[in-house]
Amino acid sequence: xxxxxxxxxxxxxxxxxxxxxxxxxxxxxxAGALVGGAVVAAANRSRLLVLRLxxxxxVYVVRNTPLLVQLYFVFYVLPGFGITIAALAAxxxxxxxxxxxxxxxxxxxxxxxxxxxxxxxxxxxxxNLWQKWVLVVAPQAIRPVLPVxxxxxxxxxxxxxxxxxxxxxxxxxxxxxxxxxxxxxxEPYTLVAVIFLLISIPCSLVVRRLDTTRKRA
Amino acid sequence: xxxxxxxxxxxxxxxPLLAQGALVTLEIAAMSLVAAILVAFxxxxxxxxxxxxxxxxxxxxxxxxxxxxxxVQLFFFYFIxxxxxxxxSAEATAxxxxxxxxxxxxxxxxxxAIKSIGKGQIEAALSLSLPRWITFSRVILPQALMIMLPSFxxxxxxxxxxxxxxxxxxxxxxxxxxxxxITATGETSLVWLIILLIYLLINTPxxxxxxxxxxxxxxxxxxxxxxx
Numbered sequence: 217x218x219x220x221x222x223x224x225x226x227x228x229x230x231x232x233x234x235x236x237x238x239x240x241x242x243x244x245x246x247a248g249a250l251v252g253g254a255v256v257a258a259a260n261r262s263r264l265l266v267l268r269l270x271x272x273x274x275v276y277v278v279r280n281t282p283l284l285v286q287l288y289f290v291f292y293v294l295p296g297f298g299i300t301i302a303a304l305a306a307x308x309x310x311x312x313x314x315x316x317x318x319x320x321x322x323x324x325x326x327x328x329x330x331x332x333x334x335x336x337x338x339x340x341x342x343x344n345l346w347q348k349w350v351l352v353v354a355p356q357a358i359r360p361v362l363p364v365x366x367x368x369x370x371x372x373x374x375x376x377x378x379x380x381x382x383x384x385x386x387x388x389x390x391x392x393x394x395x396x397x398x399x400x401x402x403e404p405y406t407l408v409a410v411i412f413l414l415i416s417i418p419c420s421l422v423v424r425r426l427d428t429t430r431k432r433a
Numbered sequence: 434x435x436x437x438x439x440x441x442x443x444x445x446x447x448x449p450l451l452a453q454g455a456l457v458t459l460e461i462a463a464m465s466l467v468a469a470i471l472v473a474f475x476x477x478x479x480x481x482x483x484x485x486x487x488x489x490x491x492x493x494x495x496x497x498x499x500x501x502x503x504x505v506q507l508f509f510f511y512f513i514x515x516x517x518x519x520x521x522s523a524e525a526t527a528x529x530x531x532x533x534x535x536x537x538x539x540x541x542x543x544x545x546a547i548k549s550i551g552k553g554q555i556e557a558a559l560s561l562s563l564p565r566w567i568t569f570s571r572v573i574l575p576q577a578l579m580i581m582l583p584s585f586x587x588x589x590x591x592x593x594x595x596x597x598x599x600x601x602x603x604x605x606x607x608x609x610x611x612x613x614x615i616t617a618t619g620e621t622s623l624v625w626l627i628i629l630l631i632y633l634l635i636n637t638p639x640x641x642x643x644x645x646x647x648x649x650x651x652x653x654x655x656x657x658x659x660x661x
Contacts, residue, residue, distance in 0.1 A: 283594070285628055289625045377505055409505050
């Protein structure tokens, strides 16, 4: 079956509508992961053994099980406990949980790179916990890991097609819909691949640029 | 107490089928790992080729397979290859897609490991007038392999996780078996919980391997620098 350009142009609006959902899920999931990762990283530094063990266990489980199964867990198991959320919300929650494990490790590396003198100076100046962490440590810890976080944002964007498995009509889900209704697979799936490339390659170039300018600075 | 016994008997009833699914997952993961390592070596060394056409081709391959996601590639191969009269079983499609996708990521492991071998090693080999092939296979590769080993362990973990996606192209792996069992028994929470545990069980030895390989690689590198 040859590639029909007319048909491809015809389904483009449907796919772009799906792409909007993809973008929402990506940024929603990333925002959740930035916050969730901070919570896990904080638990990891806690004086309470229980919290530290919880953080380690969480990171281990999340990093060693498939995102797809984690999404099924959020989507199918939570309703059993009386928590019913829309598919897109479940998807964003699943992405947030999954990527929290990775952002937590990134934060940990960033915090580890802040010289201990900075902590001591903050203590010596009598700064409170909030001032010490938010005003002194965080700016120094986050700037060097920004490119890594950027790479994870791109990585998350590329993993959003998995959301179609829990009935979310994002870019890939929209293509599946078209393919299912028209029995034409070539155009929708090729278009999805092209759209992903058109977005992810420039983004990774930007991150690489960011990384090299940072290293030079 | 009776609750625990009850849950365990219910879990016990589910286990035989889930174990069968896990076996399919392991099979596909093992074949995909072999394919990915092959792709990683071919593309990774091609990136370092002296011929610019080969370098560019490898880079284009890398950007295409890293720039689109595995799900998209799986569906692309599953639905579009048959249109071009390439008919593969679902399993073969899965191994091909995972091998190419994670092989693309793996090629960066190979490339950076080879590049990290000091220039002095190559110059020494040159001054001993070793042929290029011997320089690569006897001098550079053994040292590079040591550096690659932990990263390949991590790649194996990524592959084991990636196999869950093959359930989307009709393969009855661990994840798909879960779906089927839930339809049959309605044990939603229990099934997904057991499946998470089985994936952990599969990946735990790989994690141990990675930490062992990291220690081994750093120790033998230190040993080498002491000798010098």
